[in-house]
Amino acid sequence: MLFLGPAPASPPICSFVVVTYRRDEALQRTLSGLRTQLAGRNAELVLVDNNADGLDRIWMLEGFERSTLLRQPDNLGVAEGRNVGIRHSRGRFLVFLDDDASFAVPGALDAIDEAFKEDPAIGAVAFRSYDAATGAGDPTEFPHTDKRLREDGAIDTFRFIGVGHALRRDAVEQVGAYRPEFFYSMEEFDLSYRLLSHGWRIVYRPAVVVEHRRDPAGRVPSPRKVEMSVLNKLRIAFMHLPARQALLCAAAWLCNGFAMRRGIYRIDRVLAEFVAWAIRNQDLRRPMQPRIMRRIHDMGGVAWR
Incomplete structure (x- = not known):
């Protein structure tokens, strides 16, 4: 585990967690956008490196005021990779981005903060995402089963999508983090249902927009x-x-x-x-x-x- 930048005297408001595996080019673009979003803010970046290839990626964190690199000896998968980031972060709110995704609008941190301030019972915030190749929203990444709903409308929902989302730490500490056996796929559905069962709200806030580039590298091969x-x-x-x-x-x-x-x-x-x-x-x-x-x-x- 390596730290860059001074450790804050008090915990940051937000911890941004990115798990990466075999997508260095895509990751650089993701981190470039985060540098702008986090500049001058009470936030930290936690990069979980699942590559286990011996390469030193500490240089990718240059320019971040507060950042941590967590090198893993093996590819832990998405779920356990996020758990590692949670354990080594300190923010009251936990923001997750895939390593091939970026915020498409400025002020994402403000929009996330405002969403959580609406109600202390909000345990998770789902983001709006669109496919970078088509410029259109992907129905599979709309956090509701009724795909006729407007993508630009804020709603209460019952699930979030992993590509971009935020969690309240208090909620995670109550219901538990991601289950590691969900190495790939559906890990967010499990956590969503645990949140609901414990009385937490999940809200979809389209003001937080994520561009998903869908890099094929690092994905589990079919079938x-x-x-x-x-x-x-x-x-x-x-x-x-x-x-x-x-x-x-x-x-x-x-x-x-x-x-x-x-x-x-x-x-x-x-x-x-x-x-x-x-x-x-x-x-x-x-x-x-x-x-x-x-x-x-x-x-x-x-x-x-």
Whole structure:
């Protein structure tokens, strides 16, 4: 662990956490934008280096007033990488950006701060994101199942998307951080449902806009990518959904994953991994109470999609 810049006498308001893996060029662009956003602000940057390649990336943090580089001996994945950043940060609010994403508007820190000040019960803030290649919003990164909703409208919602989001530290300390077995995909859905179950609000604030460049480097190769996605969806169903919805959703997700890869991915391997995990982790099954399911329904959402 390496620090750059003086340690503040008191904790910063915001800690920006970036986890990186095999995307040095994209990362440099992300950090360049953050230098501007954080200049003169009571904030810190925590860079979690998952590369484990022996390269020294400390030079990338030049120009940041407060920054920390956390070199990892192995690729921990997205979820545990963020957890490392959380443990070594001090801000009251935790802001996460993928290493191939940047804020597309100035004053992102102000907008995030204002969102949390609206209500101390707000545990997470979801950002608006768009695809840098098309200039349009990606429906998969809109944090709601009703994709007909306006992207420029602020709403209460029941999930956030990992590419860009913010968490209140108090909320994370109450419900727990990301589960490390969500190495890739769906980790934010698990955390979202835990937040809701403990009474926290999740809000979508389109004033915070993220440009997602979707760098292909460092991504899990297909069909394993599909297998991990389906496996994690089965975990979500097991942990958070009532029995009937869990069974229906598991069947739907298995079939959908098969259709996506036209039979290339291994259903038997996914099921074997899931069953072994579920047996070891039966204590994690805590279906959302009916009041939480009603709350999601009242927001116009569907928990299992």
